[in-house]
Amino acid sequence: MTGPRYTPLIDSLPSTVPFVSPEELERRLGRPFRARLGANENIFGPSPRAVEAMAAASSELWMYADASHQALKSALSARLGVPFDQIVLGEGIDGLLGYLVRLLVAQGDAVVTSDGAYPTFNYHVAGFGGVLHKVPYRADGEDLPALIEKARAVDAKLIYFANPDNPMGSWSTGAEIVAALDDMPEGCLLALDEAYAEFAPAEAVPQIAADDPRVLRLRTFSKGYGLAGARVGYVFGAQPLVKAFDKIRNHFGMNRAALAGALAALEDDDWLAHVQAQVSAARDRIGAIAADNGLSALPSATNFVAVDCGRGGAFARALLGTLAEDGVFVRMPFVAPQDRCIRISAGRPEDLDILAEALPGALDRAAAATQT
Amino acid sequence: MTGPRYTPLIDSLPSTVPFVSPEELERRLGRPFRARLGANENIFGPSPRAVEAMAAASSELWMYADASHQALKSALSARLGVPFDQIVLGEGIDGLLGYLVRLLVAQGDAVVTSDGAYPTFNYHVAGFGGVLHKVPYRADGEDLPALIEKARAVDAKLIYFANPDNPMGSWSTGAEIVAALDDMPEGCLLALDEAYAEFAPAEAVPQIAADDPRVLRLRTFSKGYGLAGARVGYVFGAQPLVKAFDKIRNHFGMNRAALAGALAALEDDDWLAHVQAQVSAARDRIGAIAADNGLSALPSATNFVAVDCGRGGAFARALLGTLAEDGVFVRMPFVAPQDRCIRISAGRPEDLDILAEALPGALDRAAAATQT
Numbered sequence: 250m251t252g253p254r255y256t257p258l259i260d261s262l263p264s265t266v267p268f269v270s271p272e273e274l275e276r277r278l279g280r281p282f283r284a285r286l287g288a289n290e291n292i293f294g295p296s297p298r299a300v301e302a303m304a305a306a307s308s309e310l311w312m313y314a315d316a317s318h319q320a321l322k323s324a325l326s327a328r329l330g331v332p333f334d335q336i337v338l339g340e341g342i343d344g345l346l347g348y349l350v351r352l353l354v355a356q357g358d359a360v361v362t363s364d365g366a367y368p369t370f371n372y373h374v375a376g377f378g379g380v381l382h383k384v385p386y387r388a389d390g391e392d393l394p395a396l397i398e399k400a401r402a403v404d405a406k407l408i409y410f411a412n413p414d415n416p417m418g419s420w421s422t423g424a425e426i427v428a429a430l431d432d433m434p435e436g437c438l439l440a441l442d443e444a445y446a447e448f449a450p451a452e453a454v455p456q457i458a459a460d461d462p463r464v465l466r467l468r469t470f471s472k473g474y475g476l477a478g479a480r481v482g483y484v485f486g487a488q489p490l491v492k493a494f495d496k497i498r499n500h501f502g503m504n505r506a507a508l509a510g511a512l513a514a515l516e517d518d519d520w521l522a523h524v525q526a527q528v529s530a531a532r533d534r535i536g537a538i539a540a541d542n543g544l545s546a547l548p549s550a551t552n553f554v555a556v557d558c559g560r561g562g563a564f565a566r567a568l569l570g571t572l573a574e575d576g577v578f579v580r581m582p583f584v585a586p587q588d589r590c591i592r593i594s595a596g597r598p599e600d601l602d603i604l605a606e607a608l609p610g611a612l613d614r615a616a617a618a619t620q621t
Numbered sequence: 622m623t624g625p626r627y628t629p630l631i632d633s634l635p636s637t638v639p640f641v642s643p644e645e646l647e648r649r650l651g652r653p654f655r656a657r658l659g660a661n662e663n664i665f666g667p668s669p670r671a672v673e674a675m676a677a678a679s680s681e682l683w684m685y686a687d688a689s690h691q692a693l694k695s696a697l698s699a700r701l702g703v704p705f706d707q708i709v710l711g712e713g714i715d716g717l718l719g720y721l722v723r724l725l726v727a728q729g730d731a732v733v734t735s736d737g738a739y740p741t742f743n744y745h746v747a748g749f750g751g752v753l754h755k756v757p758y759r760a761d762g763e764d765l766p767a768l769i770e771k772a773r774a775v776d777a778k779l780i781y782f783a784n785p786d787n788p789m790g791s792w793s794t795g796a797e798i799v800a801a802l803d804d805m806p807e808g809c810l811l812a813l814d815e816a817y818a819e820f821a822p823a824e825a826v827p828q829i830a831a832d833d834p835r836v837l838r839l840r841t842f843s844k845g846y847g848l849a850g851a852r853v854g855y856v857f858g859a860q861p862l863v864k865a866f867d868k869i870r871n872h873f874g875m876n877r878a879a880l881a882g883a884l885a886a887l888e889d890d891d892w893l894a895h896v897q898a899q900v901s902a903a904r905d906r907i908g909a910i911a912a913d914n915g916l917s918a919l920p921s922a923t924n925f926v927a928v929d930c931g932r933g934g935a936f937a938r939a940l941l942g943t944l945a946e947d948g949v950f951v952r953m954p955f956v957a958p959q960d961r962c963i964r965i966s967a968g969r970p971e972d973l974d975i976l977a978e979a980l981p982g983a984l985d986r987a988a989a990a991t992q993t
Binding site: 250251252253254255256257258259262263264266267268269270272273276285288290291292293294295299300303304306307308309310311312313314315316317319340341343344347351352353354355358369376406407435436437438461462463471475476477478479480487489490492493495496497499500501502503504505506507510 | 622623624625626627628629630631634635636638639640641642644645648657660662663664665666667671672673675676678679680681682683684685686687688689691712713715716719723724725726727730741748778779807808809810833834835843847848849850851852859861862864865867868869871872873874875876877878879882
């Protein structure tokens, strides 16, 4: 008996995964982390009203969610000033990126991203047979004009651009993005990943007409709203593209309690403001801890800070290991020269106390391990 | 400005959806249903322990779920007697069917199902450009030998077979399935959808070696465990196929609280037994209500009952409408001659009281509406 016959594309794919989860790292380490500062989760948590709404909805989970997502989409429509039918919800931005790539990218089609940007996007492009062209970061930021120039050169159907950027925390202004759009080649879409928009200054959020066919914006309840584990993301843009998601999406794929939680979170502006203040304070504290250790924190418009460790990727990778030994989970950029940094998510004062306590020794041990 | 360039396959897809959700039907009707008996949800609900686990996990939803799903997969492994790495979790059977089709079906590849079986499977096959070949039901049941014969004739890569069947509630014995497997053509996989396994007699569940490369089994927490809105399904089978899901799945796509709820549900055998007893009583009651109205209920190994209305599809469709007017949500098979039936999900006594009260008038009005 032979096994099933996979598609040639599937046969060609490696068995890699975009990320190893912190729980898996803890199992390898043999103990839990003391400070979970690596996955850009919002440790300040969701609104208490969201928690309450999800707890209340737990007993209703015998029912499938409303596949039209009427309540949450209506609230988003009012909040964003975007028509209801120009918004679609999905299983986090990860899930929505998968759908978007599937809509546009057939085998061999060109796609453009930054070298070192979000790996899950690359995973989806590979998964549908797209050919990925990478543009270097410029001054630790994604370089939108260069991305567009590359898209024109390779006839790309899709550009990925995160603003603010992950993993560096850098950002372009909305005005820069709007200006760059006019250079977009015909038939190319800009996927504008705004996962961290709630942490960014207002000037980083572009004013783009909701029916502009050149852009699709991706947002999430995972970051500012503290609901990473709930899996609620959304996209908005021109109606034909948004409607095309209905051709392929998992219509009954959303968790019913998660939708209720996201709606309650969206309506709690006070909690969002509280989280923004906590994150801002945490960014400052991470900067101070870095400085105390002779390192320099990069400016951030997100809930994490890239800290320049002043040496190459081997040292930063060693430091990730020594911090993990001490129970501190952080991550780092994948690609040089950004991989001179480690990426630390905003934590509560008690989490950052642990970081502050662990960092000096971890730096010493990383230095010893990478001495040649 | 033109819009983005879709793939040719996407351009060819219609904008249909597999199902309209009851909430959408309620909005069209202008009022809520009094009895929600159409989506084969488990109205008896999840285990109170699962509700408690999900409510407790609500405040932890700032964390992504463990992408390895260690806790729930370990429990399933022990329960099923299947090695850990031969199980993969996903966003309901719907999501897993999408992944499975994507693994095997390239454009033009042949796939076989029963005419009138689960439409979401067909949706995924169309979504990846597969060519669907349909085999008629036989005596209101899916006809596995005929499915296999068709697969051989068209060189199919994949057969869909639900046991017990939805929408008819019929079933094959495990022994019949095991015997049929020996006729499977090489390189063809049987997707064995066992969504309703917890409601079926033991003899309906086949004994198949976990590493048999001819079969992939699909199960869910949506039905027996009452967690449809949580979105937790799983597949198990030979390791290479199960591992291939990791090439394409949304690794961080699961809701963290849902995983906790499913684990608690799996461990509460008493609640499952309670639900099974309630469902069994509800099936009997639906049979009695049908008989009181001159209709005949078909045997069922699921949490729903197909009720033969004794006339054609036009009458049954009219009856769906007149029942909905009276606040009773049920569905029906799509294809003749099974569309002579309506499909009624198991309800609590108070739900079935509403059905019993509404049915005589709804039958009269449907008869009047379809009189020629």
